[in-house]
Amino acid sequence: xxxxxMIEGGGEGVIKxxxxxxxRAPYGSIYALESLEVVLIGAAFEQDVSVAFIDDxxxxxxxxxxxxxxEMKNFSPTYRALEMYDVEKLYVFKESLDExxxxxxxxxVDVEVVDAxxxxxxxxxxEVILSF
Amino acid sequence: xxxxxxxxxxxxxxxxxDSAYQFVKAAVEKGHEIFRVFFYHDGVxxxxxxxxxxxxxxxxxxxxxxxxxxxxxxxxxxVAAAQRRGIADADExxxxxxxxxxxxxxxxxxxxxxxxxxxxxxxxxxxxxx
Amino acid sequence: xxxxxxxxxxxxDKTSLNSCLRFxxxxxxxxxxxxxxxxxxxxxxxxxxxxxxxxxxxVYALQPDIEARGMANKVIDGIKLVDYAGFVDLVxxxxxxxxxx
Numbered sequence: 001x002x003x004x005x006m007i008e009g010g011g012e013g014v015i016k017x018x019x020x021x022x023x024r025a026p027y028g029s030i031y032a033l034e035s036l037e038v039v040l041i042g043a044a045f046e047q048d049v050s051v052a053f054i055d056d057x058x059x060x061x062x063x064x065x066x067x068x069x070x071e072m073k074n075f076s077p078t079y080r081a082l083e084m085y086d087v088e089k090l091y092v093f094k095e096s097l098d099e100x101x102x103x104x105x106x107x108x109v110d111v112e113v114v115d116a117x118x119x120x121x122x123x124x125x126x127e128v129i130l131s132f
Numbered sequence: 133x134x135x136x137x138x139x140x141x142x143x144x145x146x147x148x149x150d151s152a153y154q155f156v157k158a159a160v161e162k163g164h165e166i167f168r169v170f171f172y173h174d175g176v177x178x179x180x181x182x183x184x185x186x187x188x189x190x191x192x193x194x195x196x197x198x199x200x201x202x203x204x205x206x207x208x209x210x211v212a213a214a215q216r217r218g219i220a221d222a223d224e225x226x227x228x229x230x231x232x233x234x235x236x237x238x239x240x241x242x243x244x245x246x247x248x249x250x251x252x253x254x255x256x257x258x259x260x261x262x
Numbered sequence: 263x264x265x266x267x268x269x270x271x272x273x274x275d276k277t278s279l280n281s282c283l284r285f286x287x288x289x290x291x292x293x294x295x296x297x298x299x300x301x302x303x304x305x306x307x308x309x310x311x312x313x314x315x316x317x318x319x320x321v322y323a324l325q326p327d328i329e330a331r332g333m334a335n336k337v338i339d340g341i342k343l344v345d346y347a348g349f350v351d352l353v354x355x356x357x358x359x360x361x362x363x
Contacts, residue, residue, distance in 0.1 A: 014252050016251065016252055018248075018251060021360070023277075023278075023281065023362075023363070030173060031140075031173065034172065034173055034212075034213065037212060037244065038172075038244050038247065038248075041243065041244040041245055041248065042244070042245075042247075042248045044245070045245065045248045045249075045252065047248070047251075047252065054281060055277050055281055095284075116284055116285065119285055120284075120285045120286075120287055123265065123285055123360060124263055124265060124287055126358055127251075127357075127358060128251035128252075128257050128358070129257075129259075129358055129359065129360045129361070130138070130247075130251070130257070130259060131259045131261065131360065131361040131362070131363050132140070132173075132261075132363075133354055135353070140363070147270075147296045147297075148270070148296075151270070151295060151296060154326070154346045155346055155349055155350065157346070158345075158346035158347045158349065158350050159350045159353075161347070162347060162350055162351075164350065164354075256353050256354070256358065256359055257359070258268075258353055258359045258361070259359070259361040259363070260270075260361070261270075261361065261363045262270075262363060
């Protein structure tokens with residue numbers, strides 16, 4: 001059984017605001033990858049989805065990831081494909097970039113860089129927050 | 133109210149599953165409906181019937197199974213996470229050519245869509261993890 | 263539209279508490295559980311930050327987790343202790359739950 005075969009209609013017509021909260025770096029643990037899998041599957045439900053990257057979560061989006069040496073799947077290109085799934089609202093916390101010496105140019109995908117107030121407002125609008 | 137719960141960690145390694153269990157038990161006792169408990173990441177390891185913890189310790193998998201039987205709670209293991217970690221029911225074992233299954237009573241294996249559905253259907257979704 | 267934030271990490275180990283405090287709006291609630299309860303104690307390098315936060319948000323700690331760790335006599339005055347039933351009540355009283363893992 002694959003994920004695709006198991007998608008069932010849940011709450012047809014209901015559109016909720018979902019936030020995926022990513023605070024973990026990739027590869028060191030599986031949270032980033034399995035979070036991305038939820039975002040992709042969740043896209044089929046046509047909810048109002050936002051994805052936030054805070055703390056080490058911003059490392060998920062950095063350019064130039066090359067996993068050949070560790071023999072793990074490089075899933076960073078998938079973030080660029082999110083747009084095709086109508087997942088277009090990606091938010092990155094500016095201070096988390098600053099703390100790590102990163103800028104928007106270091107990221108593999110177009111994002112909206114937001115300050116603490118904007119991020120707090122975004123969180124406060126949500127109906128469901130999934131933390132990974 | 134209608135509650136959904138996500139559990140991201142396996143038993144014993146981390147307290148998340150214990151906290152989730154105590155939360156679910158308290159919610160049921162207060163008359164709330166638990167729509168679903170969804171086990172993700174290493175959380176799928178809560179659903180093996182083959183664990184043999186020491187007799188003077190709690191049995192996390194059994195405890196979930198008993199709670200599910202008593203209150204008719206839907207315990208769902210994510211199929212992708214379960215496949216990665218070797219948790220299978222009879223169908224999954226057969227489909228993937230494995231010689232055994234190990235799912236505990238009261239658990240079922242299904243897709244990530246079940247987590248999204250819980251988010252849509254429930255008044256609140258609470259995440260327990262590491 | 264208040265939010266219940268849960269924090270389950272020791273502030274000495276992870277940034278969960280710091281990040282939670284950065285984004286928790288005035289009037290929201292923070293529930294410290296598991297190793298997160300080490301942020302609820304007097305005499306630590308985080309005590310002042312938590313006391314400052316308590317001017318704008320309500321801070322709770324899960325009593326069974328405090329007791330399990332032998333910290334019952336060290337809890338900051340004004341932090342409200344709840345059991346698992348109280349945790350459920352907090353979930354009900356707020357519009358959403360945000361877990362800082």
